[in-house]
Amino acid sequence: MPYVxxxxxxxxxxxxRGICHRIEFxxxxxxxxxxxxxxxxxxxxxxxxxxxxxxxxxxxxILAKAKDRFLQIADDYTWLNPHLDLTVEWNGRRQHSQASVxxxxxxxxxxxxxxxxxxxxxxxxxxxxxxxxxxxxxxxVREFISEFRGLSGTAKQAAVLDKIGLARAPxxxxxxxxxxxxxxxxxxxxxxxxxSKPVKPKLLGLIGKEHLTQRMAxxxxxxxxxxxxxxxxxxxxxxxxxVEFAFGWCENAEGRRLITGLNWSPGITNPFRQLGxxxxxxxTILSQQRADRNEPVxxxxxxxxxxxxxxxxxxSAIAIAGEDDDEELxxxxxxxx
Numbered sequence: 001m002p003y004v005x006x007x008x009x010x011x012x013x014x015x016x017r018g019i020c021h022r023i024e025f026x027x028x029x030x031x032x033x034x035x036x037x038x039x040x041x042x043x044x045x046x047x048x049x050x051x052x053x054x055x056x057x058x059x060x061x062i063l064a065k066a067k068d069r070f071l072q073i074a075d076d077y078t079w080l081n082p083h084l085d086l087t088v089e090w091n092g093r094r095q096h097s098q099a100s101v102x103x104x105x106x107x108x109x110x111x112x113x114x115x116x117x118x119x120x121x122x123x124x125x126x127x128x129x130x131x132x133x134x135x136x137x138x139x140x141v142r143e144f145i146s147e148f149r150g151l152s153g154t155a156k157q158a159a160v161l162d163k164i165g166l167a168r169a170p171x172x173x174x175x176x177x178x179x180x181x182x183x184x185x186x187x188x189x190x191x192x193x194x195x196s197k198p199v200k201p202k203l204l205g206l207i208g209k210e211h212l213t214q215r216m217a218x219x220x221x222x223x224x225x226x227x228x229x230x231x232x233x234x235x236x237x238x239x240x241x242x243v244e245f246a247f248g249w250c251e252n253a254e255g256r257r258l259i260t261g262l263n264w265s266p267g268i269t270n271p272f273r274q275l276g277x278x279x280x281x282x283x284t285i286l287s288q289q290r291a292d293r294n295e296p297v298x299x300x301x302x303x304x305x306x307x308x309x310x311x312x313x314x315x316s317a318i319a320i321a322g323e324d325d326d327e328e329l330x331x332x333x334x335x336x337x
Contacts, residue, residue, distance in 0.1 A: 001053060002025070002053055002054050002055060002056060003025040003026070003027075005055070005056050005058075005059040005062070006056040006058070006059070008026070009024065009025065009026050010024070010025040010026075010054070011023070011024055011025075011054040012025075012051070012052065012053055012054065013050075013051070013052040013054075014049065014050075014051050014052075015043040015044075015045040015049065015050040015051075015052075016043075016045060016048070016049040016050070017045075017046060018042065018043055018044075018045070018046050019040055019041075019042070019043055020040065020041045020042065020043035020045075021038060021039075021040055022038070022039050022040070022041065023036065023037070023038050024036070024037040024038075067090065071088060071090065071095065073266055073268065074086065074088045074095075075095075075097065076259050076261065076266035077265070077266060078097040078099075078215070079207075079212070079215050079259050079261075079266075079300060080207060080259070080261045080264045080265070080266060080302055081104075081207075081264050082099065082100045082101045082104050082207060082208060082211040083099050083101055083102070083103070083104040084097070084099055085097070085098055085099040100210070100211045100214050100215075101211065104205070105205055106204065106205025106206075106264065106304075107199075107203060107204045107205055107304075107306070111149070112147060112148055112149040112150075112152070113147070113148060113149065113306075114148065114149045114150070114196065114198070114199050114306070115148050115149075115150075115151070115189060115192035115193045115196055116193055116196070116198045116199065116238060117199075117239065117306045117307055118189060119237075120182070120185065120186055120189065123185060123188075123189045124175075124180050124182075124185055127144070127171060127174055127175060127180075127185065128175055128180075130144060130171055131171060131172045131175055134171070134172075138170050138172075139170065139171045139172075140168065140169065140170055140171060141161065141166045141169050141170070141171050141173075141174070141188070142157050142161060142167070142168075143171075144171045145157055145160060145161075145188075145192055148192060148196065149196060149199065150195070150196030150197055151192060151195060151196055156195050156196075159191075159195055160188070160191040160192055160195050163187070163191045164184060164187045164188055164191055166184070166188070174188070198238065198240070199240050199306075200232075200240060201232035201233060201234065201240035201241055201242050202232050202242070203240070204240055204241075204242050204304045204305075204306070205242070205304065206230060206242065206244065207244050207264075207302060209228045209230075209246075212228055212244075212246045212300065213226065213228070216246065216248045216298060219248075219250060219257075219298055220250050220251070220252050220253070221248030221249065221250045221298055222248065222249050222250070222251060223248070225247070225248050225249035226246070226247070226248040227246070227247050227248075228244070228245070228246045228247075229244070229245050229246075230242065230243065230244045230245075231243040231244075235305065237307075239305050239306055239307050240305070240306065241303065241304070241305045242303070242304040242305075243301075243302070243303050244300070244301070244302045245299075245300065245301050245302075246298075246299070246300040247297065247298070247299050247300075248297065248298050249296065249297050250296050250297060250298050251296055252296070253296035253297070253298065254296070255293055255294050255295070255296065256286075256291065256292065256293050256294070256295050256296070256297050256298075256299065257297075257298045257299070258270060258282075258286075258299050258300075258301075259298070259299070259300040259301075259302075260272055260282070260300075260301050260302070261300075261301075261302045261303075262302070262303055262304075262305075262308055262318065263303075263304055263305070263308070264302070264304070267316065268316060269316050269317075270282060270283065271316060271317050271318050272301060272317075272318070273311075273317045274311065274317065274318075274319040282301065286299065303318075
């Protein structure tokens with residue numbers, strides 16, 4: 001970001017676990033390739049993470065104009081993450097949101113992935129990424145499959161490998177010579193899926209009614225109008241999915257506040273711009289329920305899913321298909337009332 005705004009050089013610092021990572025971005029004008037310099041220094045940040053973006057002076061007007069939206073997105077993170085204790089300081093003015101829980105269970109990036117979340121093409125790309133990362137080292141197929149949920153046991157690993165004859169084979173053999181061995185990869189994926197169970201949607205985690213009740217009350221919502229619903233589901237391609245929706249009427253609000261997010265991250269813009277088989281957007285549906293932009297209401301819609309299909313290059317919009325658009329309209333009775 002700072003490089004794009006400056007045009008010549010950009011600096012970012014990321015501090016965590018007592019280490020400050022100083023990252024400098026440039027471009028080699030001859031070869032026209034990125035040049036990234038990374039060095040480390042001691043940091044006083046041992047708990048949590050501090051990110052410092054050195055914003056170019058020539059782009060200060062952009063930052064000033066984005067202040068309100070920036071602060072709202074920061075606040076949206078606290079709605080979608082009950083464990084988050086967040087402090088934002090802007091030109092000396094500090095805004096603090098306290099976490100509602102100290103421990104929160106959700107599916108984390110460090111948790112094992114599931115073989116049921118891959119099709120052939122995605123599985124091939126994953127193998128290619130591992131092989132590219134492991135250059136100079138030899139990772140076996142057994143080591144590869146041991147990282148998947150439900151396949152950490154040696155008995156299951158042996159059962160999978162015996163089916164496809166790759167007991168001691170290096171993972172790189174599946175893409176030797178620059179080409180994927182599609183037949184073996186397909187058999188491997190099928191064997192891994194057969195030896196493990198699909199992940200139940202509820203294991204992805206919930207924001208939860210209690211946390212959203214606290215956030216709504218703090219925002220000035222008339223709590224007699226507050227409503228919350230959640231749905232555990234599976235998508236058409238077998239992905240576990242959790243949908244949470246919350247609504248409240250806020251008499252003092254100047255207009256509708258819409259909080260939308262995917263996998264506990266708020267969207268820079270509303271990502272739900274295509275819902276149902278007829279492609280209606282969330283804005284359209286809410287307007288039909290008389291909850292348009294001028295209404296003093298707060299609405300939250302969050303979707304957790306291990307695989308999200310984006311419809312644009314900027315990853316700002318997703319498509320969610322429904323069986324019946326009329327049923328979707330009935331999902332917002334609170335807004336209608």
